[in-house]
Structures are given as structure tokens and as C-alpha cells.
Amino acid sequence: GQSLEQPSEVTAVEGAIVQINCTYQTSGFYGLSWYQQHDGGAPTFLSYNALDGLEETGRFSSFLSRSDSYGYLLLQELQMKDSASYFCAVRFISSGSARQLTFGSGTQLTVLP
């Protein structure tokens, strides 16, 4: 089958670094994306890893290892406004679903003062 697994909750303090993991089971996919959603608002795109390695965008970085079927989102210098849900997502390579994004169940990040 094809699935994405994320921790349901993560808590950290302001200024800290937090890593949100995403493991997947699939025979093939195009790449790993990350989206942020505040309090049921519109999900917004954060990053995309097509290849193995680290992609950095300001305080946020994302990593992918296809050999380990694993990726993560790294948030540095946490701020209160980073409290949100974070979703990993992939486009699986299979007939009928190759063009739509499949999302993980999301990780609720709470940043404490």
C-alpha cells in the first residue's frame, strides 16, 4: 500500500529547533512536499524535495532520503507564530493517482514561550 506517517503532536519552546518526521511506504513517488496550516486556515506550501538531501528556505529546511523512505521538516529559531499543523505530502507514481497530492495526517506543533 501507499501511506504517509507523521507524529500527531510536537511541543517545543521559543528559540528552539524542532524536527518533524515523515515516513512513507510506496513503490514510487515524485518527491516530498511540506505544507503549513494555521488553525484550520488555508494550507500553504513550504518546501519540496525532488532529490535526496537538504533544501533550505530561511528558518525552515526539509530533508529527503529515498533509500530510507524518510523525510523531515526542520524548523529553527522557533517563533510563537510557527504554532500550526504541518503536513507532508507526495504524488505517488501509480495509475489513477499520479497527479494528485496525498497528505499525511499532520503534526500539530505547539511553541511555548
Added chain:
Amino acid sequence: NAGVMQNPRHLVRRRGQEARLRCSPMKGHSHVYWYRQLPEEGLKFMVYLQKENIIDESGMPKERFSAEFPKEGPSILRIQQVVRGDSAAYFCASSPPPLSGANVLTFGAGSRLTVL
């Protein structure tokens, strides 16, 4: 440059009524996706459309749900004879034609359906 516009933002229906949710994609985007989100849960894919064409409806319930994206006007997600289990946030997203890359989706603010 308006983003993805969804309306209504909130909709209340009684059991058995019909719900119609509308979505206008971002300017320049020709592909529309509908997702459903229950409280404290992830985004579940429902349907993917281009103008006048349903590309993938593998996530749509077989009964009571339908979607269209006409040549003119917004995409419509229609739910007939609503039941309490249909209460959820329905998000629309749009994208340019998805090539082999990221296929970045731009989401609307969602329509929150409450069935009494």
C-alpha cells in the same frame, strides 16, 4: 492577483438538504482539486478536475457527491441529501498543469459545512 476564492466560507444545512460549494482557481491555473478535512485530521483527496473534464474522482463517495468545472464559471462541489457525517471543511486548491515536479497547490480558505 487574487488567490483561490471559495464561497461560502460557512454553510449550515439540515439533514436531507443540498450543499453547493464554489471555487474559483487562481488566475492562470487550469487545474482544480477538492479536499475534505475533518476536525483534527488531515486533508483527504476527493476529486481533481480540469475545465469540462474530471481527471480523477477516486476520493469521491460514490453517492450524493458530484463535482464539475464548467468552461465558464467556478468549480462546484455538490453534496445532495446531506447527513451529519458530511460536516467538515472542504478545501479547494488549484495549480498549473502538474508536470513531473512539485505540483505546488494553492489552497483557498475553505468552506465549512455544518449539517444540523
